[in-house]
Amino acid sequence: MEENIQTLDRLYKDHHGVVVNVIGYDRIGQRVIYRRTGYEWECAAPLIIFRARFRRIDK
Numbered sequence: 001m002e003e004n005i006q007t008l009d010r011l012y013k014d015h016h017g018v019v020v021n022v023i024g025y026d027r028i029g030q031r032v033i034y035r036r037t038g039y040e041w042e043c044a045a046p047l048i049i050f051r052a053r054f055r056r057i058d059k
Contacts, residue, residue: 004028012054019057 010022012034023042024033032050034043045053 005033011057013057015053020054 005024005026007024008022012022013019020034020036022034030047031044
């Protein structure tokens with residue numbers, strides 16, 4: 001990941017109840033990078049949308 005992306009390892013649940021693994025936060029672009037189980041590619045969402053659709057859960 002690039003210098004402006006903070007590496008993370010946190011679990012969140014989306015508004016459908018699906019658990020995702022947040023792997024990074026882009027401080028400059030203010031977007032969250034995450035992985036869905038079984039999905040080949042990384043996903044990204046603007047911070048404001050991510051906060052509205054996801055809730056953090058404990059590991």
